């Protein structure tokens with residue numbers, strides 16, 4: 001061995017051209033994110049500290065907010081109803097998910113499909129149906145025993161309806177990752193079924209339950225559609241922002257309410273991230289998947305329970321469908337397609353439906369490319385770990401930002417005449433940007449997960465073969481991750497189709513959307529037409545879901561022939 | 566192909582690699598000559614893969630330099646270094662056919678399509694997979710995938726071939742056949758090769774030279790026979806092959822005492838009185854035709870016999886060695902000749918030239 005000690009200095013690797021190109025691309029997408037989320041939020045935050053003339057006044061707006069009982073009351077209302085809704089949802093979804101994952105209940109496929117339905121419609125649809133069921137002229141008004149549906153009862157029911165699939169997905173995942181050997185051990189130790197449930201089942205999915213709890217809480221807390229349609233005089237934070245900004249043109253107070261809405265969301269989001277990180281560590285690589293056994297009593301009970309829930313979901317969507325097809329509730333129940341004549345009224349129109357389709361296609365196409373490519377650069381880039389970590393952190397933020405807050409922040413940021421991006425205001429472009437941003441995080445995480453599952457040595461081999469990164473991205477990474485990319489684009493499409501919260505501040509007369517039209521029709525008392533438009537959204541989303549299922553199936557079957565075996 | 570000068574092809578100098586506080590490689594220096602087949606051998610976690618990745622530039626060393634073919638590549642990114650690599654997982658691109666997998670590298674260097682096709686056929690011919698060329702990796706057996714990975718790595722004729730445990734994902738039969746094939750291919754390609762393995766048998770049969778590593782340092786570098794016959798450290802003696810370690814003391818220059826027996830051996834200038842390990846391989850213990858001219862004759866008793874097919878591993882103890890025991894490998898014919906059975910007392914010789922001495926740590 002030679003001992004030719006060289007001067008001891010730390011070796012730094014030179015960056016290849018590809019490394020630099022990748023960094024530049026990542027910085028560009030990072031800049032997009034910064035402009036699309038950080039700067040608007042910052043602008044909104046500073047607006048909340050200004051008076052109407054734009055002078056800095058410290059926290060006076062907040063003092064005013066918290067000393068105005070009517071405003072403060074809506075914060076209380078939001079928290080209360082979100083908590084009630086969360087508890088109901090956790091109970092219901094847990095049992096439903098348990099039936100789907102841990103029993104041999106028949107017709108699981110049917111219950112899985114039914115559970116997806118609320119995802120296909122704007123959140124307002126539940127509210128509209130509730131009006132038909134329990135409103136002043138509702139069919140089942142008697143069931144409320146004199147209480148009014150317009151208010152807390154309606155908000156909780158409508159929220160539970162549309163948040164159900166979101167909660168269900170998380171809890172199903174939590175119940176799916178378990179180790180069968182724990183149950184075998186419990187049986188071997190002659191532990192009773194009830195005791196096993198509380199000693200094994202609940203602890204093993206507690207993180208999933210907690211996580212679902214937070215997600216559900218935020219969704220209800222920040223939702224705008226349901227309280228808008230069925231809240232009546234009952235004030236919630238999300239509707240307050242709308243009233244302050246659209247009704248009273250009080251932007252500063254709107255910003256304050258948005259910040260008040262944002263803070264609990266950020267707290268809940270941080271706790272959720274923390275909890276999820278714990279859950280990952282829970283499952284050892286050697287865990288054995290659980291195979292549920294047949295049990296007549298349990299399976300039958302679960303079948304009855306799930307049928308009941310499925311029945312309620314069908315009642316909700318079914319009523320909206322029915323309402324969309326009849327002449328004049330409740331006096332003339334003959335069928336008609338008149339309600340689909342959207343062009344008859346102000347603020348609706350078929351144009352808004354096609355705008356929504358355009359928005360959804362742009363969002364799905366541009367969004368999935370940007371988001372997947374960004375995740376690729378973060379996951380597979382070499383060196384520059386500061387930049388990559390920063391990118392990843394910024395990509396997490398949108399999930400914590402309620403749509404109402406995002407929309408308002410966009411007004412402040414893009415509507416400023418001094419902003420060079422001001423030209424975007426009122427265009428389809430700003431709707432696309434806000435929608436991509438609003439749903440960035442979940443898509444980014446989907447992409448990251450798919451990329452992490454790839455053999456990390458692909459990049460090493462590609463480097464040794466001198467493959468330029470865009471080539472290996474295009475020929476190797478993207479094709480392998482195609483199912484995930486499709487998932488992302490469909491997720492973006494469905495959300496773009498149904499969202500109202502951010503875009504309600506951003507649309508112009510030329511870029512009115514279907515979901516906004518539903519709101520406007522409801523505002524004008526054209527409930528049947530609102531139901532018809534909501535159903536148009538539902539048909540479209542349902543169709544896209546089916547196309548996605550077929551497409552994924554075909555891709556797995558054909559171009560990804562290599563996956564077999 | 567021949568050494569134009571005395572310069573080794575790859576010069577690794579004082580490499581240190583830290584992962585945070587943890588030091589994975591400590592001051593590693595090795596020279597590798599052209600067309601040599603070198604194995605990095607060591608227990609899992611000793612830093613073999615890290616060293617290989619540093620040579621490829623996939624990880625960057627904290628200190629130290631690497632010179633390949635006279636060019637300092639210490640800080641170059643992997644895409645600017647000249648190597649082909651095969652991983653334990655093979656990392657074949659699952660969505661490309663075998664042909665396309667092998668062709669990727671050739672297309673990247675801008676070779677025209679007909680030539681690419683020709684070269685791919687040539688390579689697949691060489692690894693015996695021409696008839697599989699339109700299949701996808703998942704449709705091949707492990708051994709076939711391994712050869713595709715090799716063909717892909719060799720496609721652009723790199724100056725250096727790096728193999729990280731290329732055989733460990735295969736079952737025993739395929740493994741021993743592929744050892745042979747890889748060695749042959751390496752010869753045909755005439756490429757300087759480094760292979761990482763934790764399997765000593767693999768290293769002994771395939772390597773021109775072995776680098777034995779432990780805990781991020783090099784324990785010994787040498788030809789397989791050297792490593793096996795005269796392990797420089799107790800670690801190497803223990804890790805490569807089987808070894809008897811008998812604790813004893815140096816009694817004079819040239820003798821060591823174990824139990825009641827004084828053994829003559831090379832004591833390497835260790836001071837009298839040092840506690841040492843006296844080491845001898847089981848197969849070097851001789852029991853046939855012992856005469857007084859044999860060195861280190863020991864009276865001993867058979868304690869236990871383990872039948873291992875072509876030979877027996879016999880546990881010997883008592884007699885002169887007192888409570889020290891050792892294992893000896895006797896061929897079946899010898900076992901029959903001496904009618905070895907438990908309780909038999911016999912004389913064995915521990916030939917001086919096969920004894921190694923290590924200081925007790």
Ligand SMILES: Nc1ncnc2c1ncn2[C@@H]1O[C@H](COP(=O)(O)OP(=O)(O)O)[C@@H](O)[C@H]1O
Pocket residue numbers: 584587589607608609610611612613614615616
């Ligand atoms: N990226 C890394 N970060 C931290 N420690 C690492 C990393 N890669 C390897 N190590 C550590 O370095 C040591 C050597 O690893 P490795 O070279 O893979 O061992 P071998 O290939 O000999 O089994 C191990 O203790 C391992 O835990």
Ligand SMILES: [Mg+2]
Pocket residue numbers: 610613614615730
């Ligand atoms: Mg290794």
